[in-house]
Amino acid sequence: MAGSNPNAKPMNLTLRVWRQPNHQASGQIVEYKVNEISPDMSFLEMLDVLNEDLLHKGQDPVAFDHDCREGICGSCALFINGRSHGPEKGTTTCQLHMRKFSDGETITIEPWRANAFPVNKDLSVDRSAFDRIIQAGGYVSVNTGGTPDGNEIPIPKDISDRAFEAATCIGCGACVAACKNASAMLFVSAKVSQLALLPQGQVEAQTRVENMVARMDIEGFGACSNIGSCAAECPVGISLENIAILNREFLTAKVVSNNMA
Amino acid sequence: MALNSKAPEGPLAEKWDKHKFNVKLVNPANKRKYDVIVVGTGLAGASAAASLAELGYNVKAFTYHDSPRRAHSIAAQGGVNAAKNYQNDGDSVFRLFYDTIKGGDYRSREANVYRLAQVSVNIIDQCVAQGVPFAREYGGLLANRSFGGAQVSRTFYARGQTGQQLLLGAYSALSRQIAYGKVKMYTRSELLDVVVVDGQARGIVTRNLITGETQTHAAHAVVLATGGYGNVFYLSTNAMYCNATAAWRAHKKGAYFANPCFTQIHPTCIPVSGDYQSKLTLMSESLRNDGRVWVPKTKEMAERVRNNEVKPQDVQEDDRDYFLERKYPAFGNLVPRDVASRNAKQMCDEGRGVGSTGLAVYLDFSEIIKRTSAEAVSQKYGNLFAMYEKITDENPYERPMRIYPAVHYTMGGLWVDYNLQTTIPGLYATGECNFSDHGANRLGASALMQGLADGYFVIPSTIGDYLAATPPKPVTTDHPAFAEAKAGVQARVEQLLSIKGNRTPDEFHKKLGHLMWEYCGMARNAEGLKFAKAEIAKLRKEFWQDVKVVGSGEEMNQALEKAGRVADFLELGELMVDDALDRNESCGGHFREEYATEEGEAKRDDDHYAYVAAWEYTGDNQPERLNKEELVFENVKLTQRSYK
Ligand SMILES: Cc1cc2nc3c(=O)[nH]c(=O)nc-3n(C[C@H](O)[C@H](O)[C@H](O)COP(=O)(O)OP(=O)(O)OC[C@H]3O[C@@H](n4cnc5c(N)ncnc54)[C@H](O)[C@@H]3O)c2cc1C
Numbered sequence: 001m002a003g004s005n006p007n008a009k010p011m012n013l014t015l016r017v018w019r020q021p022n023h024q025a026s027g028q029i030v031e032y033k034v035n036e037i038s039p040d041m042s043f044l045e046m047l048d049v050l051n052e053d054l055l056h057k058g059q060d061p062v063a064f065d066h067d068c069r070e071g072i073c074g075s076c077a078l079f080i081n082g083r084s085h086g087p088e089k090g091t092t093t094c095q096l097h098m099r100k101f102s103d104g105e106t107i108t109i110e111p112w113r114a115n116a117f118p119v120n121k122d123l124s125v126d127r128s129a130f131d132r133i134i135q136a137g138g139y140v141s142v143n144t145g146g147t148p149d150g151n152e153i154p155i156p157k158d159i160s161d162r163a164f165e166a167a168t169c170i171g172c173g174a175c176v177a178a179c180k181n182a183s184a185m186l187f188v189s190a191k192v193s194q195l196a197l198l199p200q201g202q203v204e205a206q207t208r209v210e211n212m213v214a215r216m217d218i219e220g221f222g223a224c225s226n227i228g229s230c231a232a233e234c235p236v237g238i239s240l241e242n243i244a245i246l247n248r249e250f251l252t253a254k255v256v257s258n259n260m261a
Numbered sequence: 262m263a264l265n266s267k268a269p270e271g272p273l274a275e276k277w278d279k280h281k282f283n284v285k286l287v288n289p290a291n292k293r294k295y296d297v298i299v300v301g302t303g304l305a306g307a308s309a310a311a312s313l314a315e316l317g318y319n320v321k322a323f324t325y326h327d328s329p330r331r332a333h334s335i336a337a338q339g340g341v342n343a344a345k346n347y348q349n350d351g352d353s354v355f356r357l358f359y360d361t362i363k364g365g366d367y368r369s370r371e372a373n374v375y376r377l378a379q380v381s382v383n384i385i386d387q388c389v390a391q392g393v394p395f396a397r398e399y400g401g402l403l404a405n406r407s408f409g410g411a412q413v414s415r416t417f418y419a420r421g422q423t424g425q426q427l428l429l430g431a432y433s434a435l436s437r438q439i440a441y442g443k444v445k446m447y448t449r450s451e452l453l454d455v456v457v458v459d460g461q462a463r464g465i466v467t468r469n470l471i472t473g474e475t476q477t478h479a480a481h482a483v484v485l486a487t488g489g490y491g492n493v494f495y496l497s498t499n500a501m502y503c504n505a506t507a508a509w510r511a512h513k514k515g516a517y518f519a520n521p522c523f524t525q526i527h528p529t530c531i532p533v534s535g536d537y538q539s540k541l542t543l544m545s546e547s548l549r550n551d552g553r554v555w556v557p558k559t560k561e562m563a564e565r566v567r568n569n570e571v572k573p574q575d576v577q578e579d580d581r582d583y584f585l586e587r588k589y590p591a592f593g594n595l596v597p598r599d600v601a602s603r604n605a606k607q608m609c610d611e612g613r614g615v616g617s618t619g620l621a622v623y624l625d626f627s628e629i630i631k632r633t634s635a636e637a638v639s640q641k642y643g644n645l646f647a648m649y650e651k652i653t654d655e656n657p658y659e660r661p662m663r664i665y666p667a668v669h670y671t672m673g674g675l676w677v678d679y680n681l682q683t684t685i686p687g688l689y690a691t692g693e694c695n696f697s698d699h700g701a702n703r704l705g706a707s708a709l710m711q712g713l714a715d716g717y718f719v720i721p722s723t724i725g726d727y728l729a730a731t732p733p734k735p736v737t738t739d740h741p742a743f744a745e746a747k748a749g750v751q752a753r754v755e756q757l758l759s760i761k762g763n764r765t766p767d768e769f770h771k772k773l774g775h776l777m778w779e780y781c782g783m784a785r786n787a788e789g790l791k792f793a794k795a796e797i798a799k800l801r802k803e804f805w806q807d808v809k810v811v812g813s814g815e816e817m818n819q820a821l822e823k824a825g826r827v828a829d830f831l832e833l834g835e836l837m838v839d840d841a842l843d844r845n846e847s848c849g850g851h852f853r854e855e856y857a858t859e860e861g862e863a864k865r866d867d868d869h870y871a872y873v874a875a876w877e878y879t880g881d882n883q884p885e886r887l888n889k890e891e892l893v894f895e896n897v898k899l900t901q902r903s904y905k
């Protein structure tokens with residue numbers, strides 16, 4: 001079957017892939033060749049081709065995380081040629097297509113590198129630290145039932161839209177991988193500002209920001225140095241404005257808790 | 262076994278309240294003495310786990326994902342229905358109920374569907390309170406849109422990412438209970454068997470997907486919220502990991518499987534582009550509100566378009582056939598999914614399809630762009646257009662989109678009664694995993710509604726009825742049934758590893774998917790189904806002789822995981838074919854070519870087939886036994902659906 005672009009020529013590529021059997025073992029880059037790659041394939045479909053080939057040869061396929069392949073679940077997480085999710089801006093690995101590469105190219109594929117994200121195997125890392133940060137306060141404390149009518153509290157559209165923008169973070173961890181300190185500030189700030197912007201979230205705003213930031217430190221993420229490589233590599237465009245909001249919230253919380261002390 | 266739906270007696274509108282009053286309650290002080298296992302943390306599972314923990318039960322939640330935030334629910338685009346009537350356009354609980362029953366082609370249970378419509382309004386309130394940023398109007402109130410052909414605007418949405426926002430809301434509620442220690446969360450843990458002790462569900466067997474360790478877990482009740490099985494077709498809009506294993510293992514342990522052949526094919530997906538294709542991407546149904554569907558009027562013109570001799574945008578109006586507008590003047594491009602899909606297929610079968618494969622029709626936005634502006638269109642659909650361009654390398658502002666139907670949703674699933682309990686006492690099924698509310702065809706924006714209704718509002722009430730009758734004694738994994746189930750799981754892993762054949766799990770999966778799509782897809786007939794049945798049986802046999810998996814069971818091994826899932830699909834696929842063969846009528850997504858009206862529309866047979874087909878497993882390689890739940894309609898009149 002032909003692809004959407006009948007003139008596109010299949011490509012032959014060299015892949016340099018990080019292989020590591022498990023968290024305890026050490027890893028290394030291993031070189032593979034893949035041939036006849038259609039430019040219409042997604043990056044992960046190209047890896048599928050490699051894996052089918054390895055399996056046929058009786059070799060262990062490359063482990064990597066993925067699920068939706070639509071850029072929304074945040075599972076896929078590859079560091080491609082030194083960049084989180086590869087060369088295309090605003091794109092997750094699964095939405096990156098091979099037409100962005102050229103015939104004969106060598107592509108280096110590594111997992112996210114961060115102390116807080118230990119490698120499970122090959123290209124799959126453990127991002128449960130993100131879950132624990134959310135558990136520290138990334139919610140509104142309401143139980144099921146007994147909530148007021150959805151239209152009881154009007155929320156100005158621009159506020160609601162900004163909260164939505166922040167809420168679109170897919171929890172992929174690209175920001176951490178892009179940061180030389182492996183800071184999780186962009187991820188944390190997205191949740192903090194979503195909830196700080198909305199009246200429903202404001203009730204617990206102070207404890208939330210303190211607890212989430214404290215958890216981030218415990219998990220071993222680095223400090224934020226405000227360079228902004230996180231936002232530049234974020235596939236869904238979470239903006240640095242959120243970090244500003246987090247800092248403001250954090251200062252307010254500190255002032256209040258100092259006063260109370 | 263006689264199937265008792267346990268739907269309460271009495272007037273439709275009072276059934277749920279009455280039922281809630283009649284069910285037994287667990288004493289609040291005793292709730293902490295009960296353990297409940299929830300498998301799956303998508304919308305249906307996360308909402309259930311959080312709500313049950315809030316009530317005081319000890320919950321253990323399981324997902325094969327690395328985080329509960331990633332379930333397939335995250336990908337839902339269009340919206341969630343609720344009978345709020347905020348738009349004052351005549352909506353009501355009864356109308357949502359009626360639309361759902363009719364849309365499902367009269368193959369669902371009245372009492373369940375009415376309850377769904379009733380609690381729909383609470384879902385919105387709940388989500389808003391959690392901080393879900395739904396779309397709003399300038400006055401600050403919630404916005405609605407009309408969706409999937411509904412005549413009222415009852416769909417709540419968060420741009421094209423409604424599922425994401427709803428799931429993150431449920432995930433936040435779940436995270437809070439994890440922090441409180443009321444939910445113990447097991448990620449990257451795949452259910453591989455259900456443990457039944459003395460006829461009651463008492464636990465599960467899981468495999469840790471990182472270490473390979475097999476574990477057993479006991480509880481007083483088990484809830485499966487493990488999603489749908491659309492990936493039996495290999496290509497679908499479902500996430501890659503979606504699979505049938507949890508439901509299928511439960512089925513083999515005694516849970517009946519209902520209406521397996523009812524699958525939904527969504528009309529607007531990006532067409533297949535090559536053999537390497539791993540999944541299909543949905544283009545939201547909302548696009549049909551503004552896009553016009555067409556193919557060239559003649560085969561000759563279609564061929565010239567396919568060969569790039571003529572650009573689609575240059576095809577004259579006279580040479581286009583806006584087939585949905587032509588055939589269904591009342592509903593036009595907004596006919597239900599099954600009707601739109603079948604018509605697209607028919608056009609392609611006639612040789613008028615477009616794209617290099619001829620398996621696509623156009624969805625054209627030129628008129629709305631002319632009438633408003635490219636910018637206005639981008640405001641509404643910008644993210645979808647961008648996604649389309651990323652995948653196809655074509656600009657939909659200039660050139661009509663190519664779309665084709667793809668498998669999207671499975672209405673069938675584990676049979677459940679009004680309490681959402683399966684035929685195994687103590688085993689419940691919620692969300693897409695059960696069969697309950699959508700009959701033979703699901704309406705747009707109703708799956709999210711159902712998953713959250715089940716999890717937030719139904720299960721927390723109904724599970725108490727069962728638990729109250731169960732002594733609050735601690736449960737353990739000491740019973741031999743646990744060791745036996747665990748040994749069975751381990752033996753199967755060993756078996757898959759020992760075959761060392763020549764074909765990969767994906768190769769078997771593709772072959773199965775192809776058979777299902779050709780013979781049990783958009784159109785079915787007895788001859789094709791019989792052929793498929795034989796082929797699937799053959800393929801299954803080959804699988805167990807020739808599948809290739811390398812490595813060991815004591816490590817992260819994605820090919821091994823995949824092999825186990827494909828093995829289950831190979832069994833389920835055959836049951837789907839059996840079910841499609843049994844149902845000698847056409848209804849909703851199930852279109853049997855032998856049963857069509859003169860105009861080629863689906864022809865139901867209410868006299869003989871107004872039942873839920875609930876299949877009972879009787880042993881390996883044995884034919885399954887059909888049990889019927891007759892559907893009783895007291896509040897709606899059965900009519901032939903007409904969208905002309
Ligand atoms: C592209 C797309 C768009 C959609 N858009 C809409 C829409 O706009 N509106 C709408 O109403 N519906 C929509 N739907 C349908 C809807 O998204 C799904 O029906 C719904 O989200 C299913 O939710 P669920 O909780 O039942 O299952 P899922 O979200 O699939 O969750 C299943 C869970 O079970 C776990 N699981 C499964 N098996 C096992 C196992 N063996 N062991 C351990 N864990 C397991 C998974 O890890 C996951 O946590 C859409 C579907 C698709 C494919």
Ligand code: SF4
Binds near residue numbers: 170171172186187238
């Ligand atoms: S902020 Fe962006 S890069 Fe970081 S986790 Fe969220 S989506 Fe990924």
Ligand code: FES
Binds near residue numbers: 068093095
């Ligand atoms: S696989 Fe889901 S975002 Fe890439």
